Amino acid sequence: MNQEPMRAETDVLVIGSGAAGMYAAIEAARSGCQVLLADRSLIGRGGATVMAQMTVAAALGSETADHWSYHYSDTLAAGRGLCNEPLAQLLCEEGPECIRTMDDWGVGWARKDGRITQAMAPGHDRPRCVYVDFLNTGPAVSKTLRTAVNKSGGIRKAGDLCVADLLRNNGDIVGAAALHLGSGAPAILSAKATILATGGLTRLYRRNSASANMGGDGYALALRAGASLVDMEFVQFFPIGHLAPRLIGMDPIMWDPFRYKLGGRLLNNRMEEFTQRYGVAEDGKYVITRDLGSYAILKEVEAGRGSPHGGVYLSFLHCPESALRESFGPVIDRLAANGIDLTKMPIEVAPIAHYHMGGIVADAQMQTGLPGLFAAGEAVGGANGANRLSGNAITEALVFGRRAGRSAADYVKRLRTSPDHADNAHTAIALIGADAPTRNFNTAEMLQTLQKTMQDNVGALRSEAKIIAALDSIGRLIDELGDTPPGDGNRFDMRRIDWFDLRNMLLVARVVAEAALARTETRGAQQREDYPRLSPDWVCNQTARLKDACIELSGGPRALTETTS
């Protein structure tokens, strides 16, 4: 097509409009900056935030006395020794303030007798998790922030922008180049500071709980621009994602709130409770952490004691209908519309890719290693170590978003001269607007192949043989993808959009697989069947960089750090 690029200039470019991106935009605008808030799709509708059904952890002390340091201890314990402590501290220390600000903005946290209700969740030492009824935490958080964005002056919103590459000027990041889906034209977004708030990478997996736009694009953008990633092997699987019967119009992680409120029983196909075999007896309460829960379910299935669709049963048969109604009101009717009556049948659940602990290396100011580039929310790596404590994701989005917005604004104010050009703008525009070669391959099918490979081989249970098989498959897909995008280059060209998604997803999948292969131990979300134990040598964080198209890992145990590929 070779269309003329569209252009925009701003002080702060925020990429991604989930909770982290929207909060960053609000904070940067409050500090006096012009902000461009860009998203792959509609503003404040996609991403992970809108899907979060409950809960948000913060030491408010509203239910019982609490202090951020207790939340911090629980976060470090859940992270199995690998948390980045300054980041974890920031999350826990500033969480309560952000939760109260959201309350002031009218989010509507559930209350009892005027006090904000805090639920007990696995891994926490006391009730600490706030929520919005019924199953409405994420949508309420998104809506509240959308309203706050609309009230802030100085924020320009721009949807349907698929960012292809960050723009560099001598190593400084000076904005981004994007494919504008609404026209098919390339867009140059020049910015003094750029914040990546693109969320995680759950789309790499066949069974996942997040939006279709969570393909790890921020990680790939950062890596290609020269930044480092950390802890990329740690993908959190949520143990009880809905499996069967077919349920539409509801998020697959919806059973979590049911378990918070009502306990519920996990059963194998003999209708026996089984988590005690793996070290955690539940006794009608919800206590098992996410890494252990996923492990126990997959092992039970492997032993031939799984449910018909390959998971286990979750049963609320022991709960009276009145208790179900009181806790979930209209949700019970939505279940009935799907033919599900919890008083008569258990449902089937199985682990589902849910969150990524790893991400872009950033300090407690959300500054990455590259001047002008900041990160926020799930895109940031390290705060949650090898396993995230339930309830920390939205807290992290709010706290890190706010901090990134402030830091980016400070950076803009300190900047002496405005960047006047980008070294790689021409290359980026040429790729986005490339004349379509007449190659005929099915990008949507390639996406499914990648998702199946990652689910089966770099999922919740891993081994050297499986990971190597995944790397082979990823390599073949990379070859098939080639160097230029297909399609006619006109608006909403799905194959071209898939191509840019795959370019990012395949790079990130490679990093996850290589980091998982190198870590020869089992810790948190990294469960290696060939190395089933925690290793004292591996109390360290692996970082990854891109060097001459190869992934360079470092930070592993000294004797093993020669691994490059």
Next chain:
Amino acid sequence: MLKIWRGLDANEGRWETHEVPFEAGQSVLDGLRWIRANRDPTLAIRFSCINANACKECMVELDGKTVYACTARLQPREMTLTPLSNKKRLRDLVTEIAPPTERFTDS
């Protein structure tokens, strides 16, 4: 059987019919995603949350009535899908649904 309107604008469109595997309980969006992966990746649809009815992006017209593709159920009959008739068409089933203040424009 899904009968789908294809094209960049109302004047130069065409109809296309695809048979998709039917499994009770599946959504129309499941059918559209199946077509992309197994028949024709160029079919343009808009969605983010896939299944949760949270993003509200997958609105289309089914037999002339506005629905969310993720909550409308597949039925074993011919179902006709068209883009929203009150919105600007972008391609196939995708329309410009963003409010004017949230669209990217040249500055």
